[in-house]
Amino acid sequence: MSRLIVMLLAAIGLFCAVPSLAQEEQSTAPYAYRQLDDPAKEQQAQDLMETLRCLQCQGQSIADSDAPIAGSMRSLVRERIASGERPEEIRAWLIERYGDYVSYAPQLTSLTWPLFAVPLALVLLAFLLLRRRFRRGGDR
Incomplete structure (x- = not known):
């Protein structure tokens, strides 16, 4: 009986540990869920992220999506904004890398x-x- 209880407790412990490991794996991008210290730069990043489509979800912007690729893209946007790049330069780079589909604001x-x-x-x-x-x- 005690062996069954030990196995049951081990299974429950493993079951509880898996979601925390998955969440840890998602947050590999440093700025995926952390805002920039400068409020003006963070606002620029937020405005840009609202206009970029999540490549995995397709119906959400990267600002709204919890997909790992959206987190990576949010981090990338924030890092580039923090380094002084303009939002349109970042948009152009992302369009060049992922295609026109990534932008909610199509270019003529x-x-x-x-x-x-x-x-x-x-x-x-x-x-x-x-x-x-x-x-x-x-x-x-």
Whole structure:
């Protein structure tokens, strides 16, 4: 009976230790969950992090995500802001490294211009069709 109790207690201890080990593994980036000392620089970092997409979660910004890659990206943003880099330089570097998808604020380039032009063309077409339809209705 005592052997069963010892094994049960060991299993419970192991079960309780695993989440703490996993949490320890997530926080390898020094600034993942720690803010910068300078409030102005921290605000710059927060503003930038709100506009960057978590590559693992895809529906959250890196500021909101608990994914390990988001923590690494938050740390990277804070470290670069602390070293004096401007947010747009950091954004450009992240886009170069991970692609346009990482940014919630897409840039107008030779590859992305159709994404901006097609909705405008559709709105213009709808306006012209509606205008034509209502003019015909008024002539009757």
